[in-house]
Amino acid sequence: MIVSRPSDAFQPGELLNNTYRIEELLGRGGTSDVYKARSEISGRLVALKVLKSEFSGNDDYLVLLTREEEIREVRHDAVVRYSENHRTQDGHVYLLMDYVEGPGLDRKLKQGPMSAEDLLVVCRRVAEGLEAAHRRNIVHRDLSPDNIILRGGDPAQAVIIDFGIAKDTNPGAQTIVGNEFAGKYAYAAPEQLNGQTDARSDIYSLGALLLANYRGAAPEIGKNPMEVVRKKGEPLDTDGVPEPLKTLIERMTDPVPAKRFQSAADVLEYLRAPDQTGDTVEDDPDATVIVPPPRKVEPSEPPAAAPARSISPAPKRKSRGGVMAMLAALVLVLGGIGGYVFGAFDGLMGPAYPPADPFSLIVEKPGTSPASAVGYVPDDGMQAALDRMMAGLSGTAELTLASGAIEDDWSTDVLTVLDHLEPLDKWRVVMNGDKARVSGTTSDPALHDRVMAAFSAGLPGGLDGEVDIELQPVFLATEAVTSVLDELADCGALALPGATSVGFGPQNNVVVTGKVAETATRITLFDTLRDLAGDRDVVLDVEVLNPTLCLIESHLPDAPPGGIGVDYIVGDRNAPNPSGRFFVGENPVIDVVLPANMTDGYLTVSILDVSGNVFHLLPNLNRQDNSIAALRQGRDGEVSVRVAYGLDEAAQNGRLAFRVDDSTLGKSKVIVLHSAQPLFDGLRPTSESAVGYARALQDNFEADHNSILSLDSRLLETARP
Template sequence: MIDSRPMDTFKPGDVLNNTYRIEAVLGRGGTSEVYKARSEISGRLAALKVLKAEFSANDDYLVLLTREEEIREIRHDAVVRYSENHRTQDGLVYLVMDYVDGPGLDRKLREGPMSAEDLLTVCRRVAEGLEAAHKRNIVHRDLSPDNIILRNGNPAEAVIIDFGIAKDTNPGAETIVGNEFAGKYAYAAPEQLSGQTDARSDIYSLGAMLLANFRGTSPDVGKNPMEVVRKKSEPLDTSGVPEPLRTLIDRMAAPDPDARFQTAAEVLAYLRDNQADADPDATVIFPPPRADDPASEPDPSPATPSPSRPASEPPPARNETRKSRGGLVGLVVVAALLVGGIGGYFGGLFDGFLGPQYPVADPYELIVDHPADERPRATGNVPSEQMLAALNEWMAGLSGTTDLRLATGNIADSWGNDVMTTLSDLRDLDDWRLVLDGNNAQISGSTTDTALHARLSRTFADGLPGALTGSADIELIPLFLPTGEVTAVLERLADCGPIATPGATPVGYGPQSPITVTGKVAETATRIGLFDALSAIAGERNVAVDVDVLNPTLCLIESNLPKAPEGGIGIDFIVGGRNEPNPSGRFFVGENPIIDIALPADVTDGYLTVSILDVSGNVYHLLPNLNRQENAVTALRDGQTGPIKVRVAYSVEEAARENRIGFTVDDSSLGKSKVIVLHSSEPLFDGLRPTSESASGYAAALRDHVETNQASILSLDSRILTTATP
C-alpha cells in the first residue's frame, strides 16, 4: 500500500455509494486507481478499481472495464474474483474485486532471483487458474509479474489479477491495447506482435515470466522494431536453469506456437509427471527421458551452467529430418513476424521505439506530473526534436524521468511552447499534474503557499497559455488547520455533550499533527459522521475519533446532569446467585446484577441519590424510593465508620424477602445503562421521585434543581452497566 495524495480520486475514510469505505491506496495507473476498501455492510475487504474522472465517460474504457467484470464467471482460487461495476453519484465508475494481500511477482523480481522450487509452485498454481479461464475461452493477453500476486507471500497461493488491461492505454505504457496487440513486449508471445492471440500466448507469457523471476531481471526485447521481431523469433536463453524448470520453460516459451505446450492442462501434466518421478533428496530434478525423444535426456552436468547459445544460433536439432523442417518453420515464422513488424511499423504499433519518423498519434496525448514525495515524470507525444530536447532537459533539472515519442497530430502550431510555459507555471507547486489530449489540457495541483496560489489563480483566471483550452484546479492547503474549523465540526455534530480536542494548539494543527477528539456520542452514526467530516478538512493529517458511544437516553441525562466533581464513591457489580464480583460490568440475559455503593471513610454526612438510566429510556431510582425512603449518609452508616458498602440492587431472593429492588436481564432492551450516584448536602428533590420514570421527566427535574440548588451538589460518580446476549 502507498500513501494517499491530495490528487487521488478518493481519500481514506470516503464512503462509496453508502457501502465501501476507503482504507488505503493500493496502486495508481494512467487511467485508473486501485483502493483497499471495506464493506460497511458485511465488513469484507475488497479492492476497488476506479476509472479516473476523465475516462469514466469514455465508452472505450468502459468496454474494457466491463470485459474485466465478466471474469467473475471464473470461480477458481488462482483467479481474482470480481463482483460488479458501480457508478457513484458523481459519475465515477469502479469495479469491485477481492482484496488479495501479498507481494506481486514484480516486487519479487526487483528483490532478486527466486528459487526454482518456488517458481515451479507458482507455475502450477497459475496454470490451474489459466486452465479455468481458458475453459471459458478467456485469454489474459497481458500475463506478467505485476499481474501475479502471492497471497500472504506464499507461492502456492498465487493469484492472477487484472484481466481487463484498461490501465495500459495511457501514453508511454508498456502495454498496448487494441484489436491488433495486447501484452507487454517483454512477456508477450511472438504471434501477438502480428495480432494473433490464443491460450498458447498466455502459456508463453507464463514461461517468460518464470525465467525472468529465476534470473531476477526482466527480459531484453531490444531497442527498435527489428530487434523486437528478431528477439521474439528466438528461443529464450535458459542456460543455467535447473531441470525440470529449464525444459518446462523451453516447452512453454517456444517461438512457434505449435511447438509449445498447447494447453494449461499439458503444463500441469508435465509438472505432475516430473514431480512423481523426482528424487525428493536431490538438489536438481531431471525430467524422465523419453525413448523417442533424445533431446529430452538430462544434461549429464547440471550443476555447471552450460554456456549461453548465441542469439542467432538455432536450438539443437532432434534429427536431420526435423532440423530441415524446423529450419523452414523458423524461416516462415520470422518472415511472418517481419511482415507483422513492418505492418506495425507503419500502423504506429511501435511508436514507443521510433525516433524521427513522426507517425500520426490520435489521440495526441501527453501526461506530465509531479506527485508529492516522488520524482516527476513525463510520458506521451511531443511534436518536434526541439521540444523533445527542451522537455528532457527541463525534467532532468527536476531529477525526473521521461518516456516521450515524436509524433504528429491535431495540435496547434504553438502547442510545444504553450506546454512548456504551463509547466514553468506549475513547477513550484507541492504536487501537480498536466494531462493533455490534443489542445485540451486539464491541470490539477496543490500548494501550502498562499502567495503562489494567488499568483497561479490570476495566471489561469483568463484561460490557459496560448492555444491550450481546458481548466486548472489548484488547491490551497493551509499549512495550519485552524482549531476553529475543527471546533465548528464538533459543535455541529455533538449530540451527547461537548467533545474535547486534546492536542489542539492556539495556532491550529500543523501539517503532521493528528486530529484527536474525545467525549461521548449518542450513536455509532455520529462517530462515523465525525470521522467523515474531520477527514474532509484534515488533508494529510491522521484523524482519531476516540469517543464513547452511549445511547440517546444516556445522552439526554448527560446533558442535564449538574456540574460536579467526582467524589471517590465506588460502584461495585456482583453476579447474583453466584455471589461473584463482576469488574467488567457486563451482564448477560438471565443474570441478576447486584449493585453496591462503596462509601469512602470521609463521606460521613449529606444525602445519596442513586439512579440507573436504562437503555430503554427509563430511569429507575434505587435510592431513595417508596420502599426505601431513608437516604441520609448517617442513617445508611448506622454507626459504622471507615469505608462501607451500601447495597441498592439486590439478588432476586433478597429482594423478594426484604421488599427491595432486584432484577434479572432479559432480551427486551440490551445495551448500555448508567448508574449515577449524586452526593448532596441537602435532599436533591422536594419529596420522592417515582421508583421509575421517563428519562425526559428525570432530565427536567434535574434541570430545575440545578437552576436553584447547584451549590448543594457535592459530587457525581457514575459507571456503565452493559447487558448483552451470551
C-alpha cells in the same frame, strides 16, 4: 486458525443481525478482516469481509466495498458470489459472500512449485471467470496468488475472490491503494504503475502468478521505485518453463499491452489449441520470420542459358575506376557505421537510448516528505535539470535515459510545467507519454491565481492533461468548525478544546470532545471535518451513546463530578469486568466506590437503560437508608458499596439483581448523585420513565442549586455473545 483479539470487530460466537454466527477469524488486512460465519437460519457457511472501524466512515473505502458488492451480477463458478453490504447497530460495515473451503494459491506458493499441468488447469478456470467479469466491464486489478482459492484443493475448482482492492497491508504484500495505482507490485501490469488499467492488466497478473507458482517464488520486483519501473518494462524470465506454459505466460505478460493476449477469450483460445499459436498482433517488429531455404539446383537441372550478345573487351582504366569507386563507397559505409557505434555523430543525431513503453515520469514535492523524481527522461539536459531541482529541494532523483513515443519538445514542456509549480507548498506531476496529471496546493491566493493563469490555455506544447491547483488558507477558522459541530450535534454541545481566536494553524490538530447519539453521527462528523481540515489530523474524543440516553443527558442537572467510581463484576464468575460490556445470560454486579473525603450527605444511584426506563438501585423499597454514614458503616478511607448484586446473594437478602436478556441490548448508564439532603420527599418507584425522572432531577436542581453536590456516571453495555 488465527487467534482472536479483544480489539477485533467480532468475536467467535457473536451473532450478527440475528442471522450470522461468527465461527472464526480467517484473515486480517490493512483495512478489513475476513470472518467465517454460519447462517442460523439456513446453516450455510458464509464469509464476512468487515471494514475496520476507522474506515467504516470513509467514503473511499465504502466505494471500494460497494464496487466489490457489484460483482454479484457476475454469475460464474470461478468467481466468488457476493450478496450485499450490511451495517451493524454499532457501525461496523461488512460484505457478505460465499465461503470457499480450500487453500489459496499463496499457500501453495509457500509450499513450493506447482506442476505445469495443474497450472494450465488453473489458468483455464481463472480465465473463464475473468471472461465473465470482463464481459460486464469489471476488472479485478489485484489478481495475485492470495486472491485465488482452490475449492477442495482442486485446480479445476479455482475461485477468484476479493475484487475490492482495499485489503492487504500485511508485511510483504506490498499493496498500494490510492488514486495512482492499486495492486501488488509483484503481479501488477506495467501500465498500472501509471494508473492505467483494463482487462489486459488482469491477463498480465494471471500470467505473472502462474510463473510464480511454477517456480515456487514470487517475481523479483526490485528494491526501490526505479528498479520496479525498470523491471516492469522487461519481459518476465521464463527460462526452464516447459511448453505450452512457457509461450502462454510470455504471451500473457508482454510489457507492452498491445502485444499481449488482448482478452481472456484469447487465452482460452490458445489453451484449446496451444500448437496453433496464430499471431494476435499484426506487424510485430520483434517477431521471428522463418523463410524457406533457397532451392537447391540439381545437376540434372542446368541453369538457364543467358541470352546471346556480343562481348567487347572493356578498357582497363574504366575497370580500375569502378573498383576504386566501390572501395570508396565501402569505406564511407564502414566509417559511418563506426562513427554511429562510437558516438561520433551524437552531436548531430543525438545518442540512441533504449526505448521505454510506457514512457513515465513522476516528479513531486509532497510537503511533509522529501521531493522526488522517478522515471524516464529523453536527454541528459533534462536529467541534469531535474537533478539540480531535487538537490535544491533536498530530494532524490532516480532517472533513466530512454527514448519513447513523445513530442520533440517534451523535455522543455515538462520543465516549464515544473517551473510554474515549484513555488507551491505541494505539487505533483505524473507523466505517461504526453499525457499529464498536474496537481498542487498553496495558501497564497496571489500565487494560486498566478499558477492557474499560467495554465489557462492548457499545458504547454504537445502535453495534454488536467491541472488541479487547490487554494488552502493558512488558518482554518474556528467558526467554520463550530458551525459543523452545531449542525451535527445530536447529544448536547460538542467542544473544541484546542481552538484559538485565530483558528487552527497548519500543524494544529482539530480535536472534538463531547457525546453523540449514534455511530452514524460520529462517522458524518469525522468525514465532514476531514474534508474541511486539509492536512490537519481530526481527533474525535467523542462518546457514542444512543438517542434515549442523549435525551436524558439534556435533562440532567449541570453538576460537577465528585470522584465517585463505578466498578463492574460478572456475577456468574465473580470476575472483574473493566470493559463494562456484558453478554446475554450474564449477571452484572455493580459497586459504587466512595472517595475517602466523602463522609456526609446522601447517595442516589440509578441505572438508565437503552429502552428509556430508569431503575433505582439506591434508595429503594428494600434499601431505604442512603446516607453516606450508613453506607460507610464506620469504615474510613475509600469504601466500596454494592448496589446491584449477584443472583445467589440477591435471593438471600432480597436486593436488586439483573440478568442480561436480548430484549434491551445496547448502552445504559449508571448515574450516581451526591446531595446534601435527600433529593425527594419519599421514595421514587423502583422503575419509571427515564425522561420523567431526569425532569424531576432538573426541577429539584433549579429549585435549589445547592441540593446536588456532584454527578458521576459510567456506561454499561449489553450485547449478544
